[in-house]
Amino acid sequence: GQQVMQIPQYQHVQEGEDFTTYCNSSTTLSNIQWYKQRPGGHPVFLIQLVKSGEVKKQKRLTFQFGEAKKNSSLHITATQTTDVGTYFCAGDTNAGKSTFGDGTTLTVKP
């Protein structure tokens, strides 16, 4: 079945440093979403990427979708303490099934 791998599992950074998490799918995706989950909370949608090679930005966050639509990345520039949490990618198949990666947990030291 479809598998979505995400690395790294954990990332500890000093405030102001950059952060990147990578997502790789075993199959071609119709689209990919990114979510953020704070401790004790539920996943909250950040963005969706649909087109091959797509790049989207939200303030300090940059999201990319690979040319083959099998990989994606999230990059945060100049992390802040408010960025702490776990970031998940989720890949869709055309059948509507959604597969989440295991997430990258970001901690930021002030």
Next chain:
Amino acid sequence: NAGVTQTPKFRILKIGQSMTLQCTQDMNHNYMYWYRQDPGMGLKLIYYSVGAGITDKGEVPNGYNVSRSTTEDFPLRLELAAPSQTSVYFCASRAGTGLGEQYFGPGTRLTVT
């Protein structure tokens, strides 16, 4: 709009007991999902539905059952609870595949002892 609501918030079950986790959405979404999240882990898809009367298995369906008799409701049934089912259960909905955001409920924290 309340969005996606889940009940109960917390539950402790004894081994072998059964229960139903409720999930309701008021956004008229066609797609609904049940996930479980073990401590420190990602979300694993249990079952999903693309519309009323249609359900399909996800990655980890064993020990669970679902039904989708209405657009709004997508209950998850646990039969013969086992300690391995101790987890946080999230229900989510969205309008349709390719339409982006899954809206998550607050979750149900279940402990089986």
